[in-house]
Amino acid sequence: MSDLEDGPAETVEEVTGSGIPVRGNDIDTDQIIPARFMKVVTFDGLGEYAFFDQRFDDDDEEKDHPFNEERFQSANVLVVNANFGCGSSREHAPQALMRWGIDAIVGESFAEIFAGNCLALGIPTLTADHESINALQQWVDDHPDEDLHVDIVNETVTYDGTEMSANVDKAQHKALVEGVWDTTALMEANRNAVDELASSLPYLEADD
Amino acid sequence: MSEGTLYDKVWDEHAVTELPTGQTQLFVGLHLIHEVTSPQAFGMLQERDIDVAYPELTHATVDHIVPTDDRSRPFKNDAAERMMAELEENVRDAGIQFDDPTTGNQGIVHVIGPEQGITTPGKTIVCGDSHTATHGAFGAVAFGIGTSQIRDVLATQCIAMEKQKVRRIEVEGELGPGVEAKDVILEIIRRLGTDGGVGYVYEYGGEAIESLGMEGRMSICNMSIEGGARAGYVNPDETTYEWLAETDAYADDPEKFERHKEYWESIRTDADAEYDDVVTIDADDLEPVVTWGTTPGQGIGITDPIPDPDEMESGDADVARRAQEHMRVEPGDTMDGYEIDVAFLGSCTNARLPDLRAAANIVEGRQVADGVRAFVVPGSQRVKAAAEAEGLDEIFTEAGFDWRDAGCSMCLGMNDDQLEGDEACASSSNRNFIGRQGSKDGRTVLMNPRMVAAAAVTGEVTDVRDLEEVTLA
Numbered sequence: 001m002s003d004l005e006d007g008p009a010e011t012v013e014e015v016t017g018s019g020i021p022v023r024g025n026d027i028d029t030d031q032i033i034p035a036r037f038m039k040v041v042t043f044d045g046l047g048e049y050a051f052f053d054q055r056f057d058d059d060d061e062e063k064d065h066p067f068n069e070e071r072f073q074s075a076n077v078l079v080v081n082a083n084f085g086c087g088s089s090r091e092h093a094p095q096a097l098m099r100w101g102i103d104a105i106v107g108e109s110f111a112e113i114f115a116g117n118c119l120a121l122g123i124p125t126l127t128a129d130h131e132s133i134n135a136l137q138q139w140v141d142d143h144p145d146e147d148l149h150v151d152i153v154n155e156t157v158t159y160d161g162t163e164m165s166a167n168v169d170k171a172q173h174k175a176l177v178e179g180v181w182d183t184t185a186l187m188e189a190n191r192n193a194v195d196e197l198a199s200s201l202p203y204l205e206a207d208d
Numbered sequence: 209m210s211e212g213t214l215y216d217k218v219w220d221e222h223a224v225t226e227l228p229t230g231q232t233q234l235f236v237g238l239h240l241i242h243e244v245t246s247p248q249a250f251g252m253l254q255e256r257d258i259d260v261a262y263p264e265l266t267h268a269t270v271d272h273i274v275p276t277d278d279r280s281r282p283f284k285n286d287a288a289e290r291m292m293a294e295l296e297e298n299v300r301d302a303g304i305q306f307d308d309p310t311t312g313n314q315g316i317v318h319v320i321g322p323e324q325g326i327t328t329p330g331k332t333i334v335c336g337d338s339h340t341a342t343h344g345a346f347g348a349v350a351f352g353i354g355t356s357q358i359r360d361v362l363a364t365q366c367i368a369m370e371k372q373k374v375r376r377i378e379v380e381g382e383l384g385p386g387v388e389a390k391d392v393i394l395e396i397i398r399r400l401g402t403d404g405g406v407g408y409v410y411e412y413g414g415e416a417i418e419s420l421g422m423e424g425r426m427s428i429c430n431m432s433i434e435g436g437a438r439a440g441y442v443n444p445d446e447t448t449y450e451w452l453a454e455t456d457a458y459a460d461d462p463e464k465f466e467r468h469k470e471y472w473e474s475i476r477t478d479a480d481a482e483y484d485d486v487v488t489i490d491a492d493d494l495e496p497v498v499t500w501g502t503t504p505g506q507g508i509g510i511t512d513p514i515p516d517p518d519e520m521e522s523g524d525a526d527v528a529r530r531a532q533e534h535m536r537v538e539p540g541d542t543m544d545g546y547e548i549d550v551a552f553l554g555s556c557t558n559a560r561l562p563d564l565r566a567a568a569n570i571v572e573g574r575q576v577a578d579g580v581r582a583f584v585v586p587g588s589q590r591v592k593a594a595a596e597a598e599g600l601d602e603i604f605t606e607a608g609f610d611w612r613d614a615g616c617s618m619c620l621g622m623n624d625d626q627l628e629g630d631e632a633c634a635s636s637s638n639r640n641f642i643g644r645q646g647s648k649d650g651r652t653v654l655m656n657p658r659m660v661a662a663a664a665v666t667g668e669v670t671d672v673r674d675l676e677e678v679t680l681a
Contacts, residue, residue: 024530025523026402026503030641034648035620039273039287041247041294043355053648082523083403086436086503087641088620089338090245091354112406112438113338113352116369120356130523171370175229183368184360187233188258193224194366197235198262201221202471203328204237205464 011179012122015104015150019140019159020066020075022051027080028087029114033096035088046092047099067100071144079137080107082130085114094118104150106157106166108133119172122181124152126166136164152176210374212481214330214443215409218349219371221475222332231368237331238265238348239361240317241304243295244272244622245336249358250298260302262365267326268299268306271316272622276585276612279309288623302362315588315614318342318556322426323590325455329444329472334361339556339638341432344441345425346448347472349409351439372438373484375408379416381492385680386673388566389424390558390636390656392416394497394507396428396489397435402505405437408485411477412442416491422451423560430557431638434504443476498543498669499640499654501531506640507654510671513540534642535651543669546653548634550627551576551664552645553609553657554585555619555637563636563657564595568603569679570661570672576608577667583610585617585625609664621646634663 037049055065062068078097084107085093094117097105105118106126115125128136139159140148148159150166152173157164168176175181187194198204210216224233239262246268253260260266273288283289299306307313307320314320318339321327329347334340336358343350357367379392397404410432417425425442432440442448449469452458458465495509506528508514516539517528532538537546553559553567564586576582584604586592592614595601601611618625619637626646627633633645633652640652653669658680662672673680 025527028503028639028641030620030639030644034643035272035622036646038244039285039291039622041291042251043248053643058649083406083436086402087338087433087639089336089352089354091248091336091356094354109403109406111403111436113354113433117354117356120354171229171231178228180228183227183229183231183357184256184258184363186227186229187224187360187364187366187368190225190233190366191261191364194233194235194261194364197222197224198365201235201237203331203468204265205467 012124012176013153015077015124016147017076017103018074018144018146019077019079019148020072021079021137021140022066023081023137025082026086027084029085029090029093030087032085032093033090038090038092043092043095043099046096050096050100076101076103077148077150078102078105079133079140080105081133082108084110086111089113091117094121094123098123106133106136106150119175119181122176124150124168124172124176126150126155126157126168128164128166132164210482210484212478213374213411213483214347214441214475214477215349215374215411217475218330218332221330224366227368229368231370233366233368234332236265236334236361236365236367238267238321238326238333239365240321240333240335241266241268241358242272242317242337243270243291245355246358247291247294247298248355249362252359253362258363260304260362263303265365266304268295268304269314269317269320270295270308272616272620274309274615275623276615276617276625279613285624309589312589315590316556316559316616318430319560319587319591322346322422323455323588325452325457328452328468329448330475334367338433339430341438341440342426342430342556344429344432344439345422347441347444347475349439349441352433373408374411375405375485375487376411376413376483378414378486378488379412379491380414380488381416381490383416383491383494386496386658387494388656388658389420389427391494391497392491393428393431394499394504394654395494397431397505398507399489400435400487402434402503403436405432405435408437410437410440412440417442418445421562422447423562426560427557431504434638444472496656496659496672498659500535500537500543501528502534502640502642503527503531504639504654506531508543510544511542513542515539543653544671546669547632548653548663548668549580549631550633551580551582551660552618552633552635552637553660554617556587557638558636558657559585559587559591561591561594564591564600567657567661568600570658570675571607571609571665572603574607574665576664580664580667582608582664583612585612586614588614607665618645620644634660634669636660
């Protein structure tokens, strides 16, 4: 999905799979991927470090965390609470989640830079109210092997016969549904207009 | 929607076109890069065989992983050396200016831009670092971006984004003795919440903001992201212009300064501008603010009681309970007297010359408390040199502080400067997240630089106003 070499980006209209709940507000990107794992020059292999300090103690023994639980190992839809992904702008955070296996995130709210980083990777971030998210987290907890269906086109999450409405940001909707989330290619096509604008900016002078 | 604000004007000035996604393609006037978030972006460019579009508008330094003690090459830490070498290769191939430690211009990316005069009013500035809002102190529209967006900017000098709302934060009144810009922004975050700024750009103004120097304004804009706002700015004024006139970019070219100043004046928010929201804060009653928890929004005045989670809404209450357990604090207590093991004076929030001066004044003639590790990490090599020229280094070292080289250091613990075990740290940095300073059991208390100095010499969180014979203004 993140292979950007092959011409037009793919569309991401829906994600189907089992869920994994990570509860709590204000889960920051330092928790999602601690800074010491960012001393790398590629994103490869970041998946095993997702939520590392929440998952392991000082002696590398496993702690209670959904990412450690056997029953969630094949999950690909992460369900979270409010202000998820706040803090540092590190794209290492969604990269680690994606490489762990996450394809979509549903939550109460997301920090902006984090949501933008997810979009750049083709990972939808859908929002819903507190009660709906709690209910979904509970269901996922009780039914780790059952699939839920995240529909980006119609902005719904369906599970166990329940259809829950979820919000997809307008630009994100367009980008994922129409497959136009490769912003590099989109913007590169306007190079002439960019050069023209640059030459008109009062603070960019030829001698600079 | 807002109208006539600096943000509206700068947005219009830099909008290239509307993209099929509905986003605006926005031109970037300055792209700052560092070693941690850029290598993957350069890698993506190479995969696609694309050159850097505007290397002359791109500026690099090394700050996150750089050691602050022994900086001889190769760095002792292999991973750090590899990242440094990768950046060196990338900037050389692309023809990007790189302020490495041999130049004397190296430092935290948000310190060096302003000191060289490349951070200017009305410019769009991006960097793969969430504290990029710092540059908004000059009236720039500046925000942090992810690595895929760094790729976009390297390839096109543009970013795809949606226009945001503008919230005016009016800070009225006057800051009391010992109360600093840091306290103002911690109070703003406490009141509006860590996600209160999502979807907004913050325009800071009012008497208390306008009377601040550029460094104080930078401390405030710097922590916009801790309040959820990707960008924050202050309208440029005489204070801004006085700073810029002295910088490398303008000191020798007064004519260029005058030409650019015309533009800077033109993008100031209009008197009749419209905002999406306005919030007013009274600075008169502010105290030094310290955090008691594990988010920057969990702050209180130094004489205030730690709040009771039972009196909060459910989501906040859970976060607060976990935070109080981690920090080992009780509702009803104050933070005054909370024992510390480490004092860290540094970071892009508070490691500029006036920060170091203010802290040195507290430290002078005193000694770091027994059992406390205290160190100063100047924000840049230039800050360090200027501080040494006025003897601040001697004041700190005589008191028992380590005097280090410039970098991000213990703000995020990516180099060897890290908390160990459950150490508690009085820190002038910006984030008290669990694990932030390098140990997952470490405890961070955010505060202003004078308060860090006071904690260092007493061994506990201390109201600096209670110390004798100190200058607080």
